[in-house]
Amino acid sequence: MQERSILIYDTTLRDGTQGEGVSLSLQDKLNIAQRLAEIGVDMIEGGYPLSNEKDAMFFQKARQLKLGSSLLAAFGMTRRRGMKSADDPGLAALIAAQTPVITIVGKSWDFHATEVLGVSLQENLDMIGETVEYLSRYAQIVYDAEHYFDGYRANPQYAVSTVETAARAGAKWIVFCDTNGGSLPEQVAQVVKDSKIRLDPLGPRLGIHCHNDGDLATANSLSAIDAGCDQIQGTFNGIGERCGNADLVCVISNLQFKKQGYRMLRDGSLQHLTELSRYIYETANLVPRNSQPFVGRSAFAHKGGMHVHAVNKFAHTYEHMNPELVGNERRILVSELSGRSNIAALTQKHGADPDRLLLDRILESVVKKENQGYQYEAAEASFDLLVTNTKQPKPPSIFWSSNARGPTHRTLKPSNTRSSQVIWTHQETSNTQRRS
Numbered sequence: 001m002q003e004r005s006i007l008i009y010d011t012t013l014r015d016g017t018q019g020e021g022v023s024l025s026l027q028d029k030l031n032i033a034q035r036l037a038e039i040g041v042d043m044i045e046g047g048y049p050l051s052n053e054k055d056a057m058f059f060q061k062a063r064q065l066k067l068g069s070s071l072l073a074a075f076g077m078t079r080r081r082g083m084k085s086a087d088d089p090g091l092a093a094l095i096a097a098q099t100p101v102i103t104i105v106g107k108s109w110d111f112h113a114t115e116v117l118g119v120s121l122q123e124n125l126d127m128i129g130e131t132v133e134y135l136s137r138y139a140q141i142v143y144d145a146e147h148y149f150d151g152y153r154a155n156p157q158y159a160v161s162t163v164e165t166a167a168r169a170g171a172k173w174i175v176f177c178d179t180n181g182g183s184l185p186e187q188v189a190q191v192v193k194d195s196k197i198r199l200d201p202l203g204p205r206l207g208i209h210c211h212n213d214g215d216l217a218t219a220n221s222l223s224a225i226d227a228g229c230d231q232i233q234g235t236f237n238g239i240g241e242r243c244g245n246a247d248l249v250c251v252i253s254n255l256q257f258k259k260q261g262y263r264m265l266r267d268g269s270l271q272h273l274t275e276l277s278r279y280i281y282e283t284a285n286l287v288p289r290n291s292q293p294f295v296g297r298s299a300f301a302h303k304g305g306m307h308v309h310a311v312n313k314f315a316h317t318y319e320h321m322n323p324e325l326v327g328n329e330r331r332i333l334v335s336e337l338s339g340r341s342n343i344a345a346l347t348q349k350h351g352a353d354p355d356r357l358l359l360d361r362i363l364e365s366v367v368k369k370e371n372q373g374y375q376y377e378a379a380e381a382s383f384d385l386l387v388t389n390t391k392q393p394k395p396p397s398i399f400w401s402s403n404a405r406g407p408t409h410r411t412l413k414p415s416n417t418r419s420s421q422v423i424w425t426h427q428e429t430s431n432t433q434r435r436s
């Protein structure tokens with residue numbers, strides 16, 4: 001099968017930092033850019049050089065990074081109204097960033113142009129065309145059509161004319177932005193298809209930039225790919241303003257493992273997705289989302305006893321894919337909902353004899369402790385201790401009681417020896433029998 005190449009454009013360092021609670025230092029941004037390049041992200045948006053000193057410094061320092069084939073992109077807006085492109089300080093800052101890619105955002109929605117920007121519809125088109133034409137002399141231009149889907153719904157002719165203007169002025173990429181994140185997958189597909197018919201004769205390639213306000217950013221991105229887009233913009237872990245951006249982890253994993261027939265990133269890099277996702281959480285001082293699909297800590301965690309029993313026999317009964325493909329791992333949780341299978345899976349690493357009696361004893365201890373308010377799900381070390389104590393009760397109270405028999409005294413050692421386990425098992429068996 002002929003694989004289709006999809007360009008991955010990361011905006012974690014720009015759109016991602018607009019997320020509540022996200023803050024990256026200059027060094028953090030440089031470190032993340034390096035890591036993104038290592039897995040082969042095609043374009044890495046570093047920031048908006050006019051907006052702050054840190055972003056301007058980033059582009060200077062980033063020249064020392066070894067980014068391989070990854071291209072850095074500087075982000076900015078169309079020229080100000082009533083000003084020539086050559087006089088605009090924002091465009092000057094973009095040129096000074098000396099990046100091979102410049103991304104320009106412009107208005108697609110007639111209402112936004114006239115009511116928020118305060119310019120006529122023609123002036124908005126002039127701002128788009130002149131800016132793209134001017135900056136095309138310095139870098140490859142990605143044109144982000146802000147509010148494209150809202151704009152298209154309000155005035156399709158005008159929305160299309162904005163991206164046609166950018167394409168005629170030399171933009172290599174036209175990226176449709178679902179800025180408010182409220183579109184549905186079928187709406188995205190239709191708008192991309194209709195716009196593609198108008199844009200194809202002008203030659204630009206198409207991309208998609210989705211926000212997650214309806215929890216549909218991944219679905220909308222995939223829908224746009226089906227409709228003809230070849231570039232996906234998003235952030236790692238979906239961080240970004242409001243409900244965030246399309247999570248590149250999910251978009252990439254779905255394209256690679258579910259839809260198939262697509263090629264992206266460097267060969268072998270998908271096995272590092274989990275590691276990279278966690279690195280970015282840590283660097284951004286964010287708590288990882290355990291339920292994050294594919295790479296979350298709980299993405300392949302099993303708790304229900306029947307599920308664990310089945311997964312131990314055939315993993316695909318309760319796992320949609322092999323977690324190792326994205327560098328994640330299967331986890332078996334233990335709780336009062338566990339069955340013998342959960343306990344067996346977890347005790348194997350202790351070299352415990354997986355006989356039913358011992359497993360039942362451990363499970364019984366877990367249930368008893370959970371009734372008292374303890375939890376073992378997120379406390380693996382405490383569970384290890386519980387297993388150890390259940391395997392080998394404290395010697396003095398049991399072995400030196402007046403009921404202990406002669407041979408027990410001679411073989412007892414306070415260490416975890418095989419002989420003491422045997423005696424313990426024998427004694428526990430007797431006790432169990434007495435109770436029943």
Ligand SMILES: [Zn+2]
Pocket residue numbers: 015179209211245
């Ligand atoms: Zn955005």
